[in-house]
Amino acid sequence: MKRYLLSLLVGCAAIPYVALADTFVVSDIRINGLQRVSAGTVFNSIPVGAGDEVDDQTVVETTRALFKTGYFQDIRLSRDGNILVISVVERPAISSIDIDGNKAIETKKLLEGLKQAGLSQGEIFQKATLEAVRLELERQYVGQGRYGVKVNTDVEPLPRNRVALKINIKEGAVAKIKHINIVGNKVFPTDDLLELFELQPSGMFSFYSNDDKYSREKLSGDLERLRSYYFDRGYVNFNIASTQVSISPDKEKVYITVNVNEGNKFTIKDVKLAGDLVVPETEMKSLVGVKEGQTFSRKELTKTEEQILQRLGNEGYTFANVNTIPQPHDNNTVSITFFVDPGKRTYVRRVNFVGNTKTEDEVLRREMRQMEGAWASTDKIEQSRTRLERLGYFKQVNVETPAVPGTTDQIDVNYAVEEQPSGSVQATLGFSQGSGLILGGNISQSNFLGTGNKVNLGLNTSKVRTLYRFGFIDPYYTVDGVSRGFNVFYRTTDFEEADISNYSTDVWGGDVTFGYPISETERLSFGFGLDNTDVSTGSNTAQQIVDFIDKEGDSFLNYKFNLGWNESTLNRGILATDGYSQSIGLELALPGSDLKFYKLNYTGQIFTPITEKLTLHLKTNLGYGDSFGGTSELPFYENYYAGGFGSVRGFKNNTLGPRAVRKDNNDDDPIGGNILVEGTAEVIFPMPFIKDQRSVRSAVFLDAGNVFDSDCGDDEKNCSNADFGxxxxxxxxxxxxxxxxxxxxxxxxKGLNADSSDETEVFQFALGQSF
Incomplete structure (x- = not known):
């Protein structure tokens, strides 16, 4: 500002003869000294032109207008006859910016920050701006706990009125916390309070957790947790009197002292509701989670506010307010009043979608439970978002409800989605240890061409299986959400290559299935199908299989009926982190089939957050099958198997459970059984060094399971009825x-209790298949 005033005075002093008495009419304007700034920019900035009268006031306004542009560091006005002469000295332009020494903050981010401050290549250089940026950089580093930071700047003049900026940063080390002390606490021990802090003094594992590196932002969060701890336990008058952060002379150690005043513990005397209760008062009272005689808890008050707001939001009062008014009394009690201001009922003008570059709008819109033109329901808006995430087409779904400009009772509901690969197999090349190299040309999409339909088409071949298939499911065969799907296939399987007994099957068939929604989270399904199975045995097949073929034959045409029920509250269709799902399925061979049998299956899983970053995942898979009518036993090719991915990892695919002895020697092969018991407990945690966790899942797990047989034969080893032992x-x-x-x-x-007949496998992997 001083420089501006000085230049203005110098500019005015340079034309002492242009005074009020020497007023003249400008015939032309001449500009001297321009290099990069165009003459048009000057003419557009000054308040005078040819034909205008110039006086003292005009000179002052012209000089001020030119300085205001920021392009000039010196301006002089003079007169040559009736020509107004404007002589300028331009500020230099920034030719380059070189940043050196930064590691904690990326160069790209620093350059972006400099650009926002007005320092970038090609911009006009102002020394005051550079100094302000230097101070801001130091402040940013100090905020990270780098108190020894030094930021030096150098301006190198270049030809043609340009400058090169050099910023040299010595970041210094992050100051480590040596000690944290809390003073004034009498009710709770200091050690208990310090456990609330994210910041901790240096310890054995601080090199990994970095919890000993001081940060102003982290300290603010710790202090807020400390306040909440007291407020949630009845200490209404608790306050943090002061906080001192001391730094050692070498600027590498930090000492933190927090002084607190605990106050007395308060209990709730009475609870009242006030304001405009648009919902029946009895229903509103049921949402209040605090009662007379309870210890005061800010957490419970906040929870009650959220529940009331949720209920009002479901009735269309999107912009409702609930204010909690605590009134302390001298006897350490407090009266609580929840004042309800519902505001106007809000209606939805439009429901909009962005980010669905592949998926059609119709696919998203049919999942909506919040309708346009209806009043806005918080529950329905959130339910619609959850339904979109459960589709499995999107990494993430966010929703915003901005008010419609110019109105007080309308909002738009905007869903922003991020597409992700859908379908369990999308490649023509895969590999698994159980099946070897998997080759094929196929389409297997859960969101075919963005229509929401599921399509499977193509050929897959491996050392175990060759499969031709075509499948199609329309999840909205009717507008009510009734689904219809059909499937046709031809499959050959060599079970010896899958570490099972020496036989192969040749199967063709198809089915039609319908699904019917019975609630927001439940569906019933039923279907009919047929399959024809031809069995071929090898030269050394298990005796049990030979005996079955001798009784029943080696070619079977079966008509099947399928009935199922499933429920899902999972928050995502792929890699869920919250909610549960379960399903029950019955497969029944109908009268007229060559074989009579049934299979009953149950699968269930639940995700429960343990902490902000850890999730517990429990899963079980149960199965039981048996024969009826004239069929002697469950067909061997319908048996259950265990081991490998999706089962008990650490054991080879399909190798657990009963083993059948080959007819020509004492060797044995897995034969499976009619009872399946499997379970998994996982702790899911973020994958280190991966920024986007939405497509990656890492977990430590404990698997358990086996296959049993309710009718073990004399030629079966390792066979028993269901036995959890x-x-x-x-x-x-x-x-x-x-x-x-x-x-x-x-x-x-690692298999924990494998016996001599079990086949273990430490490392297992697959590409192109979903487990």
Whole structure:
């Protein structure tokens, strides 16, 4: 500002003869000294032109207008006859910016910050701006706890009125916390209070957690947690009197002292509701979570506010307010009043979608429970968002409800989605240890061409299986959400290559299935199908299989009926982190089939957050099958198998449970059984060094399971009826990554109680298949 005034005075002093008495009419304007700034910019900035009269006031206004542009560091006005001469000295332009020494803050981010401050290549250089930026950089580093930071700047003049800026940063080390002390606490021990803090004095594992590096923002969060701890336990008058942060002379150690005043513990005397209760008062009172005689808790008050707001939001009062008014009394009691201001009922003008570059709007819109033109329901808006996430097409779904400009009772509901690869197999190339190299040309999409339809088409071949298939499911066959799907296939399987007994099957068939929604989270399904199975045995097939074929034959045409029920409250269709799902399925061979049998299956899983970053995942898979009518036993090719991915990791695929002895020697092969018991407990945690966790899952797990047989034959080994004492356990670590080629999954696991007949496998992986 001083420089501006000085230049203005110098500019005015340079034309002492242009005084009020020497007023003249400008015939032309001449500009001297321009290099980069165009003459048009000057003419557009000054308040005088040819034909205008110039006086003292005009000179002052012209000089002020030119300085205001920021392009000039000196301005002089003079007169040549009736020509107004404007002589300027331009500020230099920034030719380059070089930043050196920064590690904690990326150069790209620093350059972006400089650009926002007006320092970037090609911009006009102002020394005051550079100094302000230098001070701001130091402040940013100090905020990280780098008190020894030094930021030096150098301005190098260049030809043609340009400058090169050099910023040299010596970041220094982050000051480490040596000691944290809380003074004034009498009710709670200091050690208990310090456990609330994210910041901690240097310890054995501080190199990993970085909790000993001082940060102003982290300290603010710790102090807020401390306040909440007291407020949630009845200390209404608690306050933090002061906080001192001391730094050692070498600026590498930090000492933190927090002085507190605890006050007395308060209990609730009475609870009242006030304001405009648009919802029946009895219903509103049921939402109040605090009662007379309870210890005062700010957490419970906040929870009550949220519940009342949620209820009002469901009735369309989107902009409602609930204010809690505590009134302390001298006897350490407090009266609580919840004042309700519902505001106007709000209606939805439009529901909009952005980010669905592949998926059609119709696919998203049919999941909506919040309708346009209806009053806005918080519950329905959130329910619609959850339904979009459950589709499995999107990494993330966010929703905003901005008010419609110019109105007080309308909002728009805007859903922002981020597409992700959908479908369990999307590649023509895959590999798994159980099946080897998987080759094929196929389409397997859960969101085919963005229509929401599920399509499977193509050929897959491996050393175990060759499969031709075509499947199609329309999840909205009717507008009510009734689904219809059909599937046709031809499949050959060599079970010996899958570490099972020496036989192969040749199967063709198809089915039609319908699904009917019975609630927001539940569906019933039923279907009919048929399959024809031809069995071929090898030269050394298990005796049990030979005996079955001798009784029943080696070619079977079966008509099947399928009935199922499933429920899901999972928050996402792929890599869920919250909620549960369960399903029950019955497969029944109908009268007229060559074989009579049934299979009953149950699967269930639940995700429960443990902490902000850890999630507990529990899963179980149960199955039971048996024959009826004239069929002697469950067909061997319908048996259950266990071991490997999706089962008990750490054991080879399909190798657990009963083993059948080959007819020509004492060797044995897995034969499976009619009873399946499997369970998994996982702790899911963020994958280190991965920014986007939405497509990656890492977990430590404990698997348990086995296959049993209710009718063990004399030629079966390792066979027993359901016996939990025979369950196999494994412990390990696994990762799943959703890639453009399909899921990539691997695990490292150790079988904990394998016996001599079990086949273990520590490392297992697959590409192009979902488990």
């Amino acid at each position: 025979e369950l196999r356990y494994s412990l390990g670590f696994g990762v799943t990554w959703i890639t453009g080629l399909g899921p990539l999954t691997f695990s490292l696991a």
